[in-house]
Structure formats: C-alpha cells, structure tokens
Amino acid sequence: MRDFVSARARAIPPSGIRRFFDIAQTMDDVISLGVGEPDFVTPWCVCEASIYSIEQGSTAYTSNKGTPQLRGAISRYLDTRFGTRYDPENEIIVTCGVSEAADIAIRAITDPGDEILVAEPCYVSYVPCVSLAGGVPVTVPCRAEDEFRLTPEALAEKITPKTKALIVNFPNNPTGGVMQEADWHGIADLLVDHDLLLISDEVYAELTYEGDHFSPARIPELYERTITLNGFSKAFAMTGWRIGYLCAPPEITAAALKIHQYVALCAPVMGQIAAYEALRIGEAEKDAMVREYRLRRNLFVDGLNKIGLACHVPKGAFYAFPSVESTGMSDLEFAEKLLHDQHVAVVPGSVLGPSGAGHVRCAYAVSRDDLREALSRMAAFLESKE
Template identity: 90%
Template sequence: MRDFVSARARAIPPSGIRRFFDIAQTMEDVISLGVGEPDFVTPWCVCEASIYSIEQGSTAYTSNKGTPQLRGAISRYLDTRFGIRYNVDEEIIVTCGVSEAADIAIRAVVDPGDEVLVAEPCYVSYTPCVSLAGGIPVTVHCRAEDEFRLTADALAESITPRTKVLITNFPNNPTGGVMQEADWRGIADLLVDHDLLLISDEVYAELTYDGNHFAPAAIPELRERTITLNGFSKAFAMTGWRIGYLCAPPEISAAALKIHQYVALCAPVMGQVAAYEALRNGEAEKDAMVREYRLRRNLFVDGLNKLGLTCHLPKGAFYAFPSVESTGMTDTEFAEALLREQHVAVVPGSVLGPSGAGHVRCAYAVSRDDLKEALARMGLFLQSRK
C-alpha cells in the first residue's frame, strides 16, 4: 500500500515531540516536561458560557469566518492590546486552532518552488506545512547568544530571489525568546526592500514576562504584508477547544477562507462561544496563570543553571531551552537516557530545527512541586554520568 501514499506525505517526518510523549505515556511515575500544554483548566466562566449555549440549542454551523460576535471581540482585543485594527468582515477568520490557521495561511500564499524562510528553532509544523504546499522551507538560525531573537543580519543572509515568505513565532516555542519593537524595525526594512510576506504566529503573546508583547503588524509598513496568527489555547488554557484565528489583508484572507471552507467549514460553535467569553471575562484568570508561570520559570531556570545546564532566562512562552553540550551527549541521547533512567520527559532540541541541536526543550507548564522533583532527578542523572 506504500505506493498509494503521496511522495509529499512520505517525505515529512512524524512529530519528534509526540514520539517522546507517546513513550512517556507507557511508563509509570513520569514527570513530563515534553508537551506544551497548560496544566490549568479552562476558566469556569468560559466553560459555563459554552455549556449554557449548548443547553439553549446552539449546536449548528456558524459562518465560515466564525461568529460575528467572536470576530468583533477579536478585532477589539487586537486593537486595544496591540494597536492593530482588522476589519471584522474582511480580515478575520476563526479557525480550528492556530495549527489550522498556519496551514491555510501557508497554502494561501505559497506556490510550488517558492522559498519560505522559517525562523528556528521553531514549532514542528511549519516546515512540513511548507513542504505540503509545494514550497521550499529554508531555516534561518536564531542563536543562543542573541537570546534566540531573529536578527536582521541572519535574515539577510538567507534571502534569495525565490524567497516569498518569512514565518516567525514570538514569543518562541521552544526557546522562550521574544522580539522587541527595535528588533522588528530592522526586520521590517528587509521585508519591505525584498517585497516579502510575514506569517507571524503569536499564540504565546499573552505569556510575556518582561514588558509587553510587540506585534509586528503594528508597524505601518508591515500591516499590509503580515498574516497574524493567534488563538486561545495558551493564554486561557483552552487547548482542547481548538479555537484560533487568522488576520490578514482582504485579498489574502479571502484566499485563506476558500481553503478553510473546504478543509474545516467552520470552527466548532461551542468553542467559539467559549472564546468569546474568554475575551470578555477571562482576563483575571489569565493574568493569574501568567504570574504563576513567571514563578515557575524563575525556579526552574535557576535550578537548571545550578545543575550546570546553561539556560538563558526565557522572556515569554512556558519553555526553558537549556544546553546539554556540557554532558558530552547529543540532545537526543540526553533526552532518551533521562527518560529511561529518571523518568523525566524532555524534547531534543534538534527535532525543532538545526539551531536546536545541543539543547532540550523543557515545558514548565507543570506544578512547582513537579519542577522541583524534575530538577532533583536531573541532578541524580547528571551525577551518574560523572
């Protein structure tokens, strides 16, 4: 049956993150720092609003674009929070999570043979989605010495006449790196000079610990060449609700909507009701989660550095990205041995792009007690290697 599988599907690798997660699920007493999912539950007001809507019979299709109420709330949120104005009717699409938003954004703008720059280390889906669209993914390295920010120099070195799009994710998964306005100004000049599009995945925007998230579309010259992706999974602990959104100029939004119509039709109405409530009344619980993540970050990163696993202080998201080069093991060897011997699951950095080699991703979206225990087990692991 292998002959029936398309060449593109055969070429893309399975998720390296899920491989370690699946192994961990077969073991007992595992502390999983592998999957990027909040350990909080969705705020009750959000759940209650969705339950009530179901009780009232709200179980039908919505507009392909999403409900007018949710799109209006998203428009107001982006304007108030980040200073970006999007037209409710022409520039916003509610999607089945940010993963779908990224997929349809890529397919809406990439033709076979187009080169797409991907700032990495990065979430595992970007380069496969580019390949499935017929594009050619080209990685742009973000380095530890730059706190894993994308620099204009690194970007300039990767641009060719065939380059069409840049994909970024800040705050970053897996490094926790963030971009300031000054960083984006240098990037903006290159994107304009070379007439490139930007796909900016900002799902971790609310998980910014030092200052506020800066959205690149707030730069006037980038507003019309940026596709902004965001969602509710991380900020409001709503991973299972699968609600994201895509915002783009009308021509690009219309193209993405056609693809969305055929692959998803619309996002689940129950999730859309929940997302609307989250934007209306979920702010306090979201802020409390962010405060807790900051405490966990400080505890865990300090512990890693004391163990000799050099780790920069992530300024966003909920990941630490320590170097394991001092152990003499590759990142994959380290992750496999740590899971096997001490039952702590982390993700090898190399599955998140070539720049991630020599690092491991540790999600601190678990309790402080679990983080302390994970550090203790990692200490025992390192001692056994001396």
C-alpha cells in the same frame, strides 16, 4: 499500499515531540516536560458559557469566517491589547486552532517552488506545512548568543529571488525568546526591500514576562504584508477547544477562507462561544495563570543553572531551553537517557530545527512541586554520568 501514498506525505517525518510523549505514556511515574500544554483547566466562566449555549440548542454551523460576535471581540482585543486593527468583517477568520490558521495561511500564499523562510528553532509544523503546500522551506537560525532573537544578518543570508515569505513565532516555542520593537525594524527593512510577506504566529503573546508583547503588524510598512496568527490555547488554557484565528489584508484573508471552508467549513460553535466569553470576562484568570508561569520560570531556570545546565532566562512562552553540551551527550542522547533513567521527559532541541541542537526543551507548564522533583531527578542523572 505504499505506492498509493503521495511522495509529499511520505517525506514528512513524524513529530519528534510526540515520539517522546508516546514513550512517556507507556512508563510509570514520569514527569513530562515535553508537551506544551497548560496544566490549568479552562476557566469555569468560559466552560459555563459553552455548556449553557449547548443547553439552549447552539449546535449548528456558523459562518465560515466565525460568528460575528467572536470576530468583533477579537478585533477589539487586538486593538486594545496590541495596537493592531483588523476589520472583523473581511480581515479575520476563526479557525480550528492556530495550527489550522498556520496551514491555511501558508497554502494561501505558496506556489510550487516558492521558498518560505522559517525562523528556527521552531514549532514542528511550519516546515512540513510548507512542504505539503509545494513550497521549499528554508530555515533561518536564531542563536543562543542572540537570546534566540531573529537578526537581520541571519535573515539576509537566506533571502533569494525565490523567497516569498518569512514565518516567525515570538514569544518562541521552544526557546522563550522574544522580539522587542527595536529588533523588528531591521527585519522590516529587509521584508520591504525584497517584497516579502510575514506570517507571525503570536499564540504566546500574552505569556510575555518583561514588558509587553510587540506585534510586528504595528509597524506601518509591515501591516499590509503581515498575516497575524493567534488563539486561545495557551493564554486561556483552552487547548482542547481548538479555536484560533487568522488576521490579514482582505485579499489574503479571502484566499485563506476558500481553503478553510473546504477543509474545515467552520470552527466548532461551542468553542467559539467559549472563546467569546474568554475575551469578555476571562482576563483576571488569564493574568493569574501568567503570574504563576512567571514564578515557575524563575524557579526552574534558576534550578537548571544551579545543577550545571546553562539556560538563558526565557522572556516569554512557558519553555526553558537549556544547553546540554556540557554533558558530552547530544540532545537526542540526553533526552533518551534522562527519560529511561529518571523518568523525566524533555524534547531534544534538534527536532525543532538545526539551531536547537545541543539543547532540550522543557515545558514548565506543570506544578512547582513537579518542577522541583524534575530538577532533583535531573541532578541525580547528571551526577550518575560524571
């Protein structure tokens, strides 16, 4: 049957993150720092709104674009919170999570042979999505010495006449790196000079710990060439609800909508109602979760440095990205041995892009007690290898 599988599908590797998660599920007493999912439950006010809507019979399809109420709320939220304005009628699509938003954005702009730049280390889906769309993924390194920010120099080296767009994710999964407004201006000049599009995945925007998140679409010359992606999974602990959104100029939104309506039709109405409620009254609970993540970050990163795993302070998201080069092990070897010896699951940085080699991703979206125990086990692991 292998001959029936497309060459593109055969070429896509399985997720390196899921591999370690699947192994961890077969073991007892594992502390998993591997999967980027909040340990909080969705705020009850959000769940209650969805439950009530089901009781009232709200179980039908919505508009392909999403309910007018949710699109309007998203438009107001982005304007108020991040200073970006999108018309809810023709510049916003509600999607089945940010993963679908990224997929349809890439497919809407990519022709066979187009080179799509991907700032890395990065979430595992971007490069495969480019390949499945017929494009050529080209990674652009974000390095530890730059606090994993994207620099104009690194970007300029990768641009060719075939380049069509750049994909970025800040705050970043897996590094926790962020981009300030000043960082974006040099990037903006290159994108404008070479007439390139920008796909900006901002699902961790609310998880910014020093200052406020800066959306590149706020830069006037980038607004018309930026596709902004965001969602509810991280900030509102709504991973299983699968609600994200895509915002872009009308021509790109219309193209993405055609793909969305054929592969998903619409996002689940129950999830859309929940998302609307999250934007309406969920801010206090969101802010409480962000405060707790900041405390966990401080505890865990300080602990990593104390046990000898050098780690920069991530300014966003909920990941620490320590270097394991001092151990003499590769990131893959470190992660495998740590899991089998001490039952702590982390993700090798190399599965998240070449610049991630020599690091491991640790999601601190677990309790402080679990973080302390993970640090204790990691310290014991390092001592056993001396």
